[in-house]
Structures are given as structure tokens and as C-alpha cells.
Amino acid sequence: MFKHILVPVDGSDSAQRAVEHAASLARTYGARLVLLQVMVRIGSDQVPASLREVARTEHIEVTEARLLRSVAESIVEKAKDLAKAGGAEDVETAIEHGDPANTIVDYGTAHDIDLIVMGRRGLGQLAGLLMGSVSHKVAHHSTCACLTVP
Template identity: 35%
Template structure:
């Protein structure tokens, strides 16, 4: 039924659930799986550290000396400390998110897994990837912004649902 599945991930819990769902569907239908991460250029390093913590990428990354750092926390901390350019930091964090998701897919037994990276607006990056990959199913997490924030800011998932020619599965 689904030949090509595209899953968007930002490292958050909702995105992690979306990756799991996409892996399950891809295994069931023998689909090719594309995993995309859209980079957020233009953010300060301190905000990136907070984003990494909030999104659950690593725990305690911005603490001066986190207690017994995990290998992921140590890797992200090294990238943040060595980097002088936000774009490089974002690219490295994005690579880590993509590698982790692709590794989970391969460990689950999926052989046809590819990763994509995009820049700029989240929804536009996902929509472009749908066209590029000819995905017939898009799986993505939905954070569930409050009604006022969603009205003012819009919603990535809403834009993808409205403008995509593919089926879209939203995971809460």
C-alpha cells in the first residue's frame, strides 16, 4: 500500500514516536523509509543548548559539569564548545538526530533507509522532501500547540496536511 514513507524528526518525544510508527509501517509494507530533519538556522548557541535539553536530545547539556554525562551529552557538548558557527552546531545536532533514527530503523530490520537534511521553514522542507522522494505517506509528530499559539504561529503539521499530496499520519 505504501511504497515510500517519509518521517520528519526533530529529536523530540513526539518525533521519536513518529519514527517508531514509520519504521513499523515500512516493515509491514516493505517500504523505503526516508528520515528528514529540518535545520533551524539563525539561533544562538545558548538557545540551541536549551533546545537540545527541551527536545530530550540529551539531559543536562548546559550544566557546567553534568553528573555522569551520557555519550550523547558528551558528543553534543563537544560540538557546542568547539563550534564557532551556529550553522555548524545545527548541522551536527541534526546529523546526530538523523543517525540515531536511521540506526533504530536498521536495528528493527529495515534495509531501505535514507536520511535527508533541509534548511529553513519546517513545513516547506518537509513538503519539498515529499516531492523529492515521491513519498506516499508522511509520518510526523504533533506537539499540540495551544489554540491561540497555533492560530498566531500556524502549525507545521497543519500546513503539511493541507498542502501535501501524500497521506499524512500525525502522532501525538
């Protein structure tokens, strides 16, 4: 039934549980899983003043853009390990940038996604909210099935 499952991941516990559920569905349906991280900030190519001296003595290029990119890469790679451990065989990762909800919805349309599995909450600190703004907006705007995981 479901062939292309999209899991937007932000590194939160809730998104991690979404990956576990999605992996189990992918195994059941023989579906492909795409793990998508949306970078909200691309970051500057300037080396931050606080790191400039370390960067100079270590001869490494520590730009803000590189740091943010490696955080995004580590989020999708950890999610991929989890999905594989959960029995998903066909797992892809993707990194995009922009407004998270719009980017997730547009990715779903552009890549023929038939199910989005996401955390109900994410990294946000606002206690008491049942849903975060990203999961709320995606659930409202996506044209495919959408499952939010507590």
C-alpha cells in the same frame, strides 16, 4: 501499498514515536524510509565570542554553523538507529534547510513520497495545542497520505 515513507524528525518524543510507527509500516510494506531534519537556521561561520577562546586554545574550528549542523546530524542518526531497531531495512537520512512545513511538503513531492508520518506535536512549548504548526501545515498541504502520531 506504501513504498516511500517520509518521517520529518525534530528530536522530540512525538517525532520519535512517529519513527517507531513508520519503521513498523516500512517493515510491513517493504518500504523505504527517509528521515528528514529541516534546519531552521543554518548559522553563522563566525566563531561565537563565548567559544572563541576555547576554539583558539583547542585549535578547533567551533563555528555556529558547524554546531547546528552536528545537532541536525545527531537528530537524524538517532532516528536512523531507532528505525533500524524497529525493523526498517532501507533507511535514508536527509538534512535540508528552510521553512520546515514547506520544505517537508516540497521534499515529499520531489521524492515521490506516498506517506508522511510525523509527530502531532514537536519541541514547541505551547501546552494545550493538539497539533503543532508544522504538523498542521503539512497535513493541510501535502498531496500524499499523512499520519500524525500523538
